[in-house]
Amino acid sequence: MAEIFHVLLLTFLIVCAVAVAYIRDLLSAVILFAAYSLVMAIIWQQLDAPDIAMAEAAIGAGVTTLLFVVTISKTRRQE
Template identity: 60%
Template sequence: MEMFSVMMMVFLIGAAIAVSAIRSLLGAIIVFMVYSLVMAVLWQQLNAPDLAITEAAVGAGITTLLFVFTLKTIRGIGK
């Protein structure tokens, strides 16, 4: 189980760097969503189910929706 956690943490570091480096805003949003889902899995591995559920709902769910709607609105204004 420890090896899985280490691999997920390495993935999180890569995802954090990727969010900063990706030129596409939609791509950055998708990587951020994946980052939040992996964090939820890690919280579950650390026996913190309340934090896992909150991370999945807020980090991957609501925040991603707000980012996508904001991106859609910004692109709609520019036309």
């Protein structure tokens, strides 16, 4: 059961990564990246590494996304 859940999460990660590559709207790509980070945090919780899960949720989904959004607001939104 846990394996199926893991495979689903990993598939979601791969789909997100491919989508980031193909979406030309940078803001959407950043939002997808935030989703990717959150799923990554869940995976780390599943791998019994709660310390990294917390750090990833705060750093990956929070700060990195924020920095990207700020940069895009300063520059161009389309690729």
